[in-house]
Amino acid sequence: MLNQVYRLVAARQFEVQTVAEEVTANDIVVRPRYLSVCHADQRYFTGSRPQATLRQKLPMALIHEGVGEVVNDPKGEFKPGTLVAMIPNTPSETDPIIKENYLPTSKFRSSGFDGFMQEFVVLRRDRVIEVPADFDHEMSAFIEMVSVGVHGLTALADTMDADKTTIGIWGDGNLGYITATLVKQLFPESQLMIFGRHQSKLDYFSFADKTYLVDDIPADLKVSQAVECTGGRGSEQAIAQIIQHIKPMGTAILMGVSEDPVGIDTRSVLAEGLTLRGTSRSGRVDFEKALDILTKSPVTRERLQNLVGLTRKVSTIQDIIDFFEGDLTNYWGKAVMEWDV
Numbered sequence: 454m455l456n457q458v459y460r461l462v463a464a465r466q467f468e469v470q471t472v473a474e475e476v477t478a479n480d481i482v483v484r485p486r487y488l489s490v491c492h493a494d495q496r497y498f499t500g501s502r503p504q505a506t507l508r509q510k511l512p513m514a515l516i517h518e519g520v521g522e523v524v525n526d527p528k529g530e531f532k533p534g535t536l537v538a539m540i541p542n543t544p545s546e547t548d549p550i551i552k553e554n555y556l557p558t559s560k561f562r563s564s565g566f567d568g569f570m571q572e573f574v575v576l577r578r579d580r581v582i583e584v585p586a587d588f589d590h591e592m593s594a595f596i597e598m599v600s601v602g603v604h605g606l607t608a609l610a611d612t613m614d615a616d617k618t619t620i621g622i623w624g625d626g627n628l629g630y631i632t633a634t635l636v637k638q639l640f641p642e643s644q645l646m647i648f649g650r651h652q653s654k655l656d657y658f659s660f661a662d663k664t665y666l667v668d669d670i671p672a673d674l675k676v677s678q679a680v681e682c683t684g685g686r687g688s689e690q691a692i693a694q695i696i697q698h699i700k701p702m703g704t705a706i707l708m709g710v711s712e713d714p715v716g717i718d719t720r721s722v723l724a725e726g727l728t729l730r731g732t733s734r735s736g737r738v739d740f741e742k743a744l745d746i747l748t749k750s751p752v753t754r755e756r757l758q759n760l761v762g763l764t765r766k767v768s769t770i771q772d773i774i775d776f777f778e779g780d781l782t783n784y785w786g787k788a789v790m791e792w793d794v
């Protein structure tokens with residue numbers, strides 16, 4: 454099958470390349486419909502990764518968050534037109550201990566392996582998962598990010614001590630918002646506190662028990678456990694505040710990506726017996742759990758619909774460039790393209 458792949462070839466430059474794809478009986482052919490932009494894609498689009506990384510990974514189709522319609526299933530298990538979430542991580546082995554998203558042999562789309570900006574995406578059968586027909590399509594585009602939140606909170610549940618009194622989330626953007634909606638489902642008895650930089654973003658977290666601007670946190674405030682969802686240079690300040698405000702022996706899950714190493718006050722980490730645990734990406738089990746939560750909880754779906762920020766139909770390369778540029782200046786929410794190439 455000949456496929457048109459929309460690859461980033463250099464910062465802010467895309468090219469359509471024609472690729473011959475083999476479709477085996479174990480594959481599903483999907484036409485992408487709604488695609489959502491992640492910070493990781495923007496770091497490639499703007500050329501802000503190190504030059505050596507860009508040389509190694511480009512040309513490459515961006516985007517690892519999206520839903521599409523099944524076009525062809527050689528085994529007939531999925532009907533044509535079925536809406537599916539596409540799982541960007543593609544493992545080639547299993548391990549009894551290391552999860553699929555941490556195996557060095559796994560390929561992750563839009564990080565060295567073509568993402569979803571293609572006419573058709575050929576995925577292994579276990580890399581698609583049906584999305585209920587009544588889900589909002591634009592919200593469904595970022596189910597991958599919901600699965601990342603599920604993965605992070607699963608790691609928190611596996612690691613933390615018995616104190617569930619208060620969970621603090623640092624970061625008032627997309628990942629913070631998604632993780633906050635999931636805390637309400639996965640830790641319903643906990644008090645949820647959000648720590649952010651913008652009052653107008655914190656106002657969206659109306660379901661949280663408390664919100665704080667990070668320059669106005671009461672000195673004696675303590676959280677039982679914490680999740681860092683900031684990234685960039687903001688991570689350093691967020692981790693420092695988490696160390697200051699978490700109870701002894703608490704766990705902090707770190708999810709924000711920083712290009713440069715950030716400083717951490719290890720003396721306090723040791724003195725208070727804290728656990729800092731990083732989580733990255735997600736696997737099929739996290740997608741399944743995310744879809745289960747969304748299916749059972751209409752209120753979570755409604756909250757996540759409030760995170761749909763910029764939406765536009767894209768049909769040409771200029772539309773794609775304009776869309777990515779638009780996302781860079783978009784203040785609140787996820788940017789979702791209706792993929793109409």
Ligand SMILES: NC(=O)C1=CN([C@@H]2O[C@H](COP(=O)(O)OP(=O)(O)OC[C@H]3O[C@@H](n4cnc5c(N)ncnc54)[C@H](OP(=O)(O)O)[C@@H]3O)[C@@H](O)[C@H]2O)C=CC1
Nearest residue numbers: 492624625626627628649684687690691708709710733734
């Ligand atoms: N681990 C993983 O698998 C994944 C990681 N990520 C990463 O998560 C990070 C966040 O992504 P996303 O939510 O989309 O980004 P956003 O820009 O939407 O959100 C980050 C928010 O955190 C705020 N912030 C910055 N510093 C602090 C601080 N010290 N304390 C509290 N809030 C702060 C930012 O404010 P301001 O804009 O003023 O700086 C911004 O509002 C990125 O680094 C992204 O790459 C994303 C997906 C998956």
Ligand SMILES: O=C(CO)[C@H](O)[C@H](O)COP(=O)(O)O
Nearest residue numbers: 491493561563564601710734
């Ligand atoms: O966004 C993510 C998962 O949803 C990850 O942060 C992203 O995959 C990291 O990739 P890269 O190393 O290419 O920045």
Ligand SMILES: [Zn+2]
Nearest residue numbers: 491492493517
């Ligand atoms: Zn991502």
